[in-house]
Amino acid sequence: MHTLWDDRFARRTDSIGSSAIRELLKLTSLPDVISFAGGLPAPEVFPIERFKEAAEVVLTEMGDLALQYGTTEGYQPLREMIASNAGKYGIQISADNVLITTGSQQALDLLGKIFINRGDRILVESPTYLGALQAWNAYGVKYITIPFDDDGMRTDLLEARLRRGIKFIYVLPNFQNPTGVTLSRERRVQLVELANAYGVPIVEDDPYGQLRYEGEHIPPVVVLDDEIRSKEVPIYSGNVIYTSTFSKILAPGLRLAWVIAPSEVIKKLVQAKQGADLNTSTLNQFLAYEVANGPWMDTHIQTIRETYKERRDVMLQALETYMPEGVQWTHPQGGLFLWATLPENISTTEIFPAAVEKKVAFVPGTSFFPLGGGENTMRLNFSCMRPELIMEGIKRLAEVIKQYL
Amino acid sequence: MHTLWDDRFARRTDSIGSSAIRELLKLTSLPDVISFAGGLPAPEVFPIERFKEAAEVVLTEMGDLALQYGTTEGYQPLREMIASNAGKYGIQISADNVLITTGSQQALDLLGKIFINRGDRILVESPTYLGALQAWNAYGVKYITIPFDDDGMRTDLLEARLRRGIKFIYVLPNFQNPTGVTLSRERRVQLVELANAYGVPIVEDDPYGQLRYEGEHIPPVVVLDDEIRSKEVPIYSGNVIYTSTFSKILAPGLRLAWVIAPSEVIKKLVQAKQGADLNTSTLNQFLAYEVANGPWMDTHIQTIRETYKERRDVMLQALETYMPEGVQWTHPQGGLFLWATLPENISTTEIFPAAVEKKVAFVPGTSFFPLGGGENTMRLNFSCMRPELIMEGIKRLAEVIKQYL
Numbered sequence: 001m002h003t004l005w006d007d008r009f010a011r012r013t014d015s016i017g018s019s020a021i022r023e024l025l026k027l028t029s030l031p032d033v034i035s036f037a038g039g040l041p042a043p044e045v046f047p048i049e050r051f052k053e054a055a056e057v058v059l060t061e062m063g064d065l066a067l068q069y070g071t072t073e074g075y076q077p078l079r080e081m082i083a084s085n086a087g088k089y090g091i092q093i094s095a096d097n098v099l100i101t102t103g104s105q106q107a108l109d110l111l112g113k114i115f116i117n118r119g120d121r122i123l124v125e126s127p128t129y130l131g132a133l134q135a136w137n138a139y140g141v142k143y144i145t146i147p148f149d150d151d152g153m154r155t156d157l158l159e160a161r162l163r164r165g166i167k168f169i170y171v172l173p174n175f176q177n178p179t180g181v182t183l184s185r186e187r188r189v190q191l192v193e194l195a196n197a198y199g200v201p202i203v204e205d206d207p208y209g210q211l212r213y214e215g216e217h218i219p220p221v222v223v224l225d226d227e228i229r230s231k232e233v234p235i236y237s238g239n240v241i242y243t244s245t246f247s248k249i250l251a252p253g254l255r256l257a258w259v260i261a262p263s264e265v266i267k268k269l270v271q272a273k274q275g276a277d278l279n280t281s282t283l284n285q286f287l288a289y290e291v292a293n294g295p296w297m298d299t300h301i302q303t304i305r306e307t308y309k310e311r312r313d314v315m316l317q318a319l320e321t322y323m324p325e326g327v328q329w330t331h332p333q334g335g336l337f338l339w340a341t342l343p344e345n346i347s348t349t350e351i352f353p354a355a356v357e358k359k360v361a362f363v364p365g366t367s368f369f370p371l372g373g374g375e376n377t378m379r380l381n382f383s384c385m386r387p388e389l390i391m392e393g394i395k396r397l398a399e400v401i402k403q404y405l
Numbered sequence: 406m407h408t409l410w411d412d413r414f415a416r417r418t419d420s421i422g423s424s425a426i427r428e429l430l431k432l433t434s435l436p437d438v439i440s441f442a443g444g445l446p447a448p449e450v451f452p453i454e455r456f457k458e459a460a461e462v463v464l465t466e467m468g469d470l471a472l473q474y475g476t477t478e479g480y481q482p483l484r485e486m487i488a489s490n491a492g493k494y495g496i497q498i499s500a501d502n503v504l505i506t507t508g509s510q511q512a513l514d515l516l517g518k519i520f521i522n523r524g525d526r527i528l529v530e531s532p533t534y535l536g537a538l539q540a541w542n543a544y545g546v547k548y549i550t551i552p553f554d555d556d557g558m559r560t561d562l563l564e565a566r567l568r569r570g571i572k573f574i575y576v577l578p579n580f581q582n583p584t585g586v587t588l589s590r591e592r593r594v595q596l597v598e599l600a601n602a603y604g605v606p607i608v609e610d611d612p613y614g615q616l617r618y619e620g621e622h623i624p625p626v627v628v629l630d631d632e633i634r635s636k637e638v639p640i641y642s643g644n645v646i647y648t649s650t651f652s653k654i655l656a657p658g659l660r661l662a663w664v665i666a667p668s669e670v671i672k673k674l675v676q677a678k679q680g681a682d683l684n685t686s687t688l689n690q691f692l693a694y695e696v697a698n699g700p701w702m703d704t705h706i707q708t709i710r711e712t713y714k715e716r717r718d719v720m721l722q723a724l725e726t727y728m729p730e731g732v733q734w735t736h737p738q739g740g741l742f743l744w745a746t747l748p749e750n751i752s753t754t755e756i757f758p759a760a761v762e763k764k765v766a767f768v769p770g771t772s773f774f775p776l777g778g779g780e781n782t783m784r785l786n787f788s789c790m791r792p793e794l795i796m797e798g799i800k801r802l803a804e805v806i807k808q809y810l
Contacts, residue, residue, distance in 0.1 A: 003642075005669045008572070008606065010522045010544075016676045043469035051472065055460035064448035067456065067656035102507055102660070102682045109681045113543055117415045134680035138518055139415075167413070201413065237408075251472035253687035255507070264410045271421045275539035276514045277507045281686050282658035 015137040027356045034393030035361040039177065039336055040384040045304050046251050047291065054290035062286065070282035072274050074100025078289045082258050090223040093236040096263045099270060102280045104207060104257035107243040108135040110276065111203060114268045116141050120167040125153050127368030129177045129205065132170055143370040152176065152183030155190040162198040169195055173221055175208045175335025178368045178379035182333055185218045192225045195239055202240045207248050210301050212334035213309035222260065237262050246288055249301055254284040308383050311390060315382040318394035324402050336383040341376060346404050348378040354403065360396040420542040432761045439798030441785040442766040444582065444741055450709050451656050452696065459695035467691065475687035477679045479505025483694045487663050495628040498641040501668045504675060507685045509612060509650040509662035513540040515681065516608060516646065519673045521546050525572040530558050532773030534582045534610065537575055548775040557581065557588030560595040567603040574605055578626055580613045580740025583773045583784035587738055590623045597630045600644055607645045612653050615706050617739035618714035627665065642667050651693055654706055659689040713788050716795060720787040723799035729807050741788040746781060751809045753783040765801040
């Protein structure tokens with residue numbers, strides 16, 4: 001039904017999020033559906049008791065501040081804690097380089113707002129995180145894509161693209177959403193060197209960096225970028241804007257994430273954030289600080305790793321056991337997702353209704369390709385379902401796929 | 406210092422929030438400064454004990470849901486509660502007409518995102534809420550202003566402006582920020598009729614509607630608009646988008662507000678919100694519902710009214726007692742602010758440093774005028790300071806002003 005409102009919406013709303021995938025995914029919350037579609041952390045690992053204690057402490061000792069407006073930059077002790085943790089990972093920054101955001105989705109939106117002029121080209125992996133596309137579509141962006149393989153973004157194809165004029169490079173180096181693939185150290189170095197050579201900044205999105213289940217830690221891109229700089233400048237002044245989140249290591253219901261960037265970028269982000277939501281929930285920042293500050297956090301992250309590693313292993317085993325020949329999948333060393341590729345003649349969007357009928361769900365891969373493609377791919381989340389349901393769900397999914405072979 | 410980042414920022418950042426006023430206001434948080442500058446609720450009225458009980462209940466009974474991602478639209482029981490409360494105020498809507506936002510600042514940002522094409526004209530009161538200007542500047546808006554008097558927006562001047570082509574009208578009808586002035590019932594009706602006649606939607610921002618300390622309740626613009634429509638259409642389909650917030654009646658630290666709008670507008674807002682922060686903190690929505698649902702809320706709002714009425718009365722009395730001749734001020738019937746006008750030759754920006762030196766602060770009025778003006782005006786907040794400090798602060802302010810007469 002066409003209403004008078006339809007003529008009033010801004011042009012940009014034509015490119016803000018198609019709702020097709022949303023409508024599709026609503027089906028996945030039907031009862032009894034084993035859903036590998038979401039990107040949800042397992043509620044079993046939420047530290048509920050610790051949050052209860054934190055709420056008691058925060059409200060008793062500083063309730064008047066926790067319930068009040070806060071500064072746009074974020075709660076200072078939390079910013080300092082994040083800066084200090086970044087130091088452990090090899091990047092020397094101060095709290096001035098940290099902005100607290102309302103989930104890392106807001107970080108992406110604000111980065112779009114301060115960087116993207118209509119028509120600007122952004123380089124993204126293909127496939128890439130859907131939420132980034134949703135955030136930046138509103139700013140009239142053009143995507144230049146770069147393919148991936150088992151070592152992540154094909155940096156051998158990067159230079160040709162940088163020559164075309166790129167506003168920034170968006171990369172998820174660790175256990176990428178949606179593919180689960182990790183960018184190798186060699187490629188990270190190459191990425192940093194080329195980005196610096198062409199004067200193109202990098203946005204590094206690292207929600208899962210601490211959730212590695214095997215293999216060796218690879219330094220974040222922001223650290224490798226920092227290493228190639230002169231250490232004569234004592235303040236952080238790199239070419240990389242780094243974002244991470246409490247959603248996967250504490251609780252997404254807090255909507256708490258952060259950006260690490262040179263202070264002049266933080267200042268612009270702060271101005272943009274003031275117009276976007278004034279400040280991130282003070283209460284939640286106080287709670288997160290109370291919960292995450294101290295040695296408990298490392299133990300907690302270890303628990304999450306063990307839980308998710310088991311689920312990943314079960315999913316890999318289930319795929320091995322049930323999937324027919326011709327189906328391939330990635331072997332993520334961490335994170336929440338793996339990526340399955342079916343024979344080329346099978347469209348995962350077309351088999352989706354049959355899967356939901358069999359009470360199993362996934363995200364069809366096409367959603368993650370900004371310029372199309374990936375019709376025979378799907379994203380499977382392994383963090384949210386208990387092991388026995390993962391086995392059963394993959395079994396059902398394999399049965400559906402076999403019908404289409 | 407010019408850095409390479411300066412050349413990378415989008416053009417729109419030139420118009421996002423000048424930081425002059427922010428820098429100025431940082432001075433107001435110095436110790437011993439009696440600040441009438443903020444827009445803060447009084448922490449004395451935060452229901453801290455009730456939040457503690459709510460946190461215990463929410464985390465114990467549904468911690469796994471409260472800490473998880475939620476739907477972009479918002480927590481369904483909270484949406485239903487808001488729809489039901491709207492019914493009490495005379496507007497019949499369902500939860501489908503309600504979107505939960507991360508503070509009403511986010512509502513303003515999302516409205517800008519879905520409605521404003523670069524160059525669009527928005528009609529605003531002059532002066533108007535600074536946060537709305539900050540939100541919409543990012544979308545390349547042009548402001549058309551309309552003056553106010555003691556009965557609010559001068560609707561007799563409205564038609565000439567609507568003829569120029571207006572994307573929407575922004576109005577704060579109750580105890581306006583910054584002036585404290587209330588739009589009369591007659592003018593609300595005129596506003597609604599003209600907006601409908603010219604097919605221009607209205608954005609009604611009503612953060613303080615429930616904080617009336619004297620005089621009779623005047624129906625919100627959205628209700629008056631609804632009254633002139635045929636009741637044959639059972640679903641809400643008005644010309645007004647209404648927004649309000651928990652910030653002034655519960656706690657701003659939650660960052661919780663809502664938009665009421667026709668469902669096709671809600672759908673667009675949901676798409677925009679998905680790209681902006683996915684969803685508003687689930688935990689805070691659960692807490693707000695637990696705290697605000699039921700008869701306690703009315704009693705609580707009554708307590709806030711009594712507290713703020715006393716403070717308003719003290720400020721009015723202090724102004725009467727201490728201010729020299731030639732200084733005028735509004736008499737707000739509710740809300741958080743009043744508006745003072747000094748003799749025309751005095752610039753409130755110029756006297757600001759002297760005021761801070763005397764340990765008293767306000768917001769210079771010019772910030773609230775999108776097209777300039779108001780050099781001799783200031784906004785005074787009366788909600789946040791205890792009565793004895795209000796007396797002392799106004800006394801100091803009067804002394805400063807006398808030096809410039």
